[in-house]
Amino acid sequence: MKHQETARIVANRRLNGAYYQIDLRTPQIAAAVQPGQFVHVQYPDFAHRLLRRPFSVCDVDASGEILRIVYKVVGEGTAHMAGLAAGQCVDLLGPLGRGFTLPAPGSTPVIVAGGYGAAATYLLAARSPVPAHVLIGGRTAEDLLLLEAFAAAGARVEVSTDDGSRGHRGVVTDLLVRLLGTRPAAPAVYACGPNPMLRAVCAAVLARGLDAEVSLDHAMCCGVGACFTCVVRQKTADGAGWEYRRTCLDGPVFRASQTVWE
Numbered sequence: 001m002k003h004q005e006t007a008r009i010v011a012n013r014r015l016n017g018a019y020y021q022i023d024l025r026t027p028q029i030a031a032a033v034q035p036g037q038f039v040h041v042q043y044p045d046f047a048h049r050l051l052r053r054p055f056s057v058c059d060v061d062a063s064g065e066i067l068r069i070v071y072k073v074v075g076e077g078t079a080h081m082a083g084l085a086a087g088q089c090v091d092l093l094g095p096l097g098r099g100f101t102l103p104a105p106g107s108t109p110v111i112v113a114g115g116y117g118a119a120a121t122y123l124l125a126a127r128s129p130v131p132a133h134v135l136i137g138g139r140t141a142e143d144l145l146l147l148e149a150f151a152a153a154g155a156r157v158e159v160s161t162d163d164g165s166r167g168h169r170g171v172v173t174d175l176l177v178r179l180l181g182t183r184p185a186a187p188a189v190y191a192c193g194p195n196p197m198l199r200a201v202c203a204a205v206l207a208r209g210l211d212a213e214v215s216l217d218h219a220m221c222c223g224v225g226a227c228f229t230c231v232v233r234q235k236t237a238d239g240a241g242w243e244y245r246r247t248c249l250d251g252p253v254f255r256a257s258q259t260v261w262e
C-alpha cells in the first residue's frame with residue numbers, strides 16, 4: 001500500500017564525489033518498503049518544477065521510521081536536494097513499484113551494482129537470509145558506494161573500476177562471469193546500474209541458462225502508472241512477441257529472461 005507523507009529531514013550530507021545521503025523520518029513508508037522499491041520526492045520551494053524525482057530506498061534504520069536515500073547530483077532537482085538541511089521537510093509518495101524477490105535459503109545471492117545501483121540493492125543485501133556476493137563497479141574508486149555498509153551487512157564485496165584505481169581493472173560483469181564460473185549453488189542474480197551494464201548482466205546469465213532480476217530505472221513523470229513515459233519492452237506471456245510495460249508500476253525490477261532490449 002502506498003502512502004503520501006510529509007517527511008522531515010534528519011540528516012543530509014555529502015558521501016563522496018557527487019554522491020549524497022539523506023535520512024528522512026517517514027514512518028508509514030519506511031515500515032512498508034521492500035528492497036528495490038522507490039519513493040517519489042517533491043521538494044519544498046521548488047514549485048516551478050512540478051515533477052517529483054524518483055529515488056530507490058537504500059535502507060531503513062533500526063527504529064523502522066527513518067529511510068535513507070543515496071543520490072547523485074546530476075541536475076537541478078538533485079542539486080536542490082543537496083542544499084536541504086535537517087529539519088526541513090519534503091513530500092514523499094511511496095513505496096512505489098515492484099522490487100526484488102528475497103533470495104531463498106540455500107541459494108547464492110549475487111548482486112551486481114553500478115553507480116547508485118549500490119544504493120538500490122543495499123536493502124536487498126541487508127535483508128537477505130543468506131550472505132550475498134556483492135559486485136560493485138564504477139569508473140573510478142570515487143564512484144564505488146557503500147562498500148563498508150555492505151561488508152557490515154555480512155556481504156562478500158568485490159569491486160572493479162574502469163581505470164584500475166581500486167579492485168579489478170575492467171567492467172563489473174567480468175567479476176560476475178568469474179563468479180558464475182565457480183559454479184555457485186543455485187545462483188540468484190540481481191542487478192541495478194546503467195543500461196549497458198544491465199544488458200551485459202542479462203547476456204551473461206542467459207548464456208549460462210540462468211536468470212536475473214534487473215532494476216530498469218527509466219526516466220519517469222507520474223510514478224504511479226498514469227502517463228506511460230516510463231515504458232520498456234517485455235516479452236508477452238506466450239513469449240511470441242513483446243509489449244510495453246511501465247517501469248513505475250510493473251517494475252522497476254523485471255526478469256532478464258523477459259526483457260527485450262531495443
Ligand SMILES: Cc1cc2nc3c(=O)[nH]c(=O)nc-3n(C[C@H](O)[C@H](O)[C@H](O)COP(=O)(O)OP(=O)(O)OC[C@H]3O[C@@H](n4cnc5c(N)ncnc54)[C@H](O)[C@@H]3O)c2cc1C
Pocket residue numbers: 038053054055056057069070071072073074075076077078079116119120217218219220252
Ligand atoms: C526507479 C528509479 C530509482 C532511482 N533511484 C536513484 C537513486 O537511488 N539515487 C540516484 O542518485 N538516482 C536515482 N534515480 C535517478 C534520479 O531519479 C535522477 O537522477 C533524478 O530524477 C534527476 O533529477 P534532476 O532534477 O537532478 O536532474 P534532471 O535535470 O531532471 O536531469 C539531469 C540529467 O540526469 C538525467 N536523468 C534524469 N533522470 C534519470 C534517470 N532515471 N536515469 C538516468 N538518468 C537520468 C537526465 O537525462 C539529465 O541528463 C532513480 C531513478 C528511477 C527511475
Ligand code: FES
Pocket residue numbers: 219220221222223224225226227228229230231246247248249
Ligand atoms: S511514470 Fe507515469 S506511467 Fe510510469
